[in-house]
Amino acid sequence: MTEKHILLIHTGGTISMKENASAGSVGPHGGNPIADVSEIPGVDAFFTVKEPFQIPSPHMTISEMIILKELIEQTEADGVVVTHGTDTLEETAYFLDLTLSRSIPVVVTGAMRSSNEIGADGLPNLIAAVKTVIHDESVGKGVMVVMNETIHSARYVTKANTGNLSAFQSLDAGPIGVVLKSGAHFYSTPAPLETFDIRKVDLTIPVLTAYAGMDSFLLNQLSSCDGVVIEALGQGNLPPAAAQAVRQLIKSGVPVVIASRCASGIVQPAYSYEGGGRTLKEAGALFSSGLNGPKARLKLFAALSAGRKKDLPSLFA
Numbered sequence: 363m364t365e366k367h368i369l370l371i372h373t374g375g376t377i378s379m380k381e382n383a384s385a386g387s388v389g390p391h392g393g394n395p396i397a398d399v400s401e402i403p404g405v406d407a408f409f410t411v412k413e414p415f416q417i418p419s420p421h422m423t424i425s426e427m428i429i430l431k432e433l434i435e436q437t438e439a440d441g442v443v444v445t446h447g448t449d450t451l452e453e454t455a456y457f458l459d460l461t462l463s464r465s466i467p468v469v470v471t472g473a474m475r476s477s478n479e480i481g482a483d484g485l486p487n488l489i490a491a492v493k494t495v496i497h498d499e500s501v502g503k504g505v506m507v508v509m510n511e512t513i514h515s516a517r518y519v520t521k522a523n524t525g526n527l528s529a530f531q532s533l534d535a536g537p538i539g540v541v542l543k544s545g546a547h548f549y550s551t552p553a554p555l556e557t558f559d560i561r562k563v564d565l566t567i568p569v570l571t572a573y574a575g576m577d578s579f580l581l582n583q584l585s586s587c588d589g590v591v592i593e594a595l596g597q598g599n600l601p602p603a604a605a606q607a608v609r610q611l612i613k614s615g616v617p618v619v620i621a622s623r624c625a626s627g628i629v630q631p632a633y634s635y636e637g638g639g640r641t642l643k644e645a646g647a648l649f650s651s652g653l654n655g656p657k658a659r660l661k662l663f664a665a666l667s668a669g670r671k672k673d674l675p676s677l678f679a
């Protein structure tokens with residue numbers, strides 16, 4: 363393997379935070395402890411390091427995601443590793459997967475424990491991410507997420523646990539590889555993903571979670587939105603009053619995407635009772651396939667932003 367040039371982009375999150383042991387809180391105390399990683403033993407790579415912003419990932423918006431997209435599209439490096447807070451990590455990774463105009467290897471990583479906590483996972487995750495991105499087989503895999511020595515596709519991975527070191531899981535598809543001491547080992551390559559040439563960024567697309575007895579109250583407030591995503595019940599069903607409000611939204615021209623509040627599985631228009639997925643489909647609702655609510659939102663954003671409104675039925679089949 364020849365020496366590779368890696369662009370390391372630090373954005374913040376627990377990987378760059380420290381614990382204040384006396385207060386028991388975690389925050390950006392004392393700078394970015396991970397920022398000075400310039401050489402990794404046993405890894406034949408050199409690094410350019412950028413820190414376009416330093417934020418916890420609940421502060422991340424599509425504007426910051428676009429800054430990352432532009433940095434990646436402009437780099438002359440062979441691959442990119444992004445360090446990121448874990449709360450919205452799957453969203454930034456999937457956004458990049460949906461919108462990057464080039465197929466350079468990109469890995470997003472983070473940490474569940476801050477840098478001075480016992481068993482901190484930031485540095486091991488960063489090293490595993492670098493080992494993954496420098497591997498010749500990392501080309502053409504789409505954007506990847508590396509956490510806990512496991513390689514995930516951005517499309518399938520989700521933060522499935524609030525605090526565990528193995529929080530990141532690809533619940534349906536499984537991981538696409540693992541990282542060993544000797545380097546990355548890939549099991550599979552995700553199918554090519556359609557990408558979107560985004561232009562418009564000021565779109566309002568909220569995500570709502572359905573619940574037993576959900577009525578029309580919240581949905582009735584959303585007629586001026588560019589789109590709405592609902593994490594519906596089970597395979598994609600809603601209580602009758604919520605379904606009625608969805609019909610009204612669709613009639614007024616708002617695209618509605620049905621995902622599921624279940625942690626795994628694929629939505630489908632199966633049930634024909636009032637509010638069932640079949641009736642929602644007949645009313646013009648779109649289905650997210652296996653995407654969770656936040657990722658369905660990003661796909662709807664990307665499609666609308668790229669001026670592909672008329673293609674929504676085929677994009678959310």
Ligand SMILES: NC(=O)C[C@H](N)C(=O)O
Pocket residue numbers: 374375376377417418419420446447448449450472473474475
């Ligand atoms: N583990 C983490 O990084 C969580 C943190 N709240 C963040 O997303 O910024």
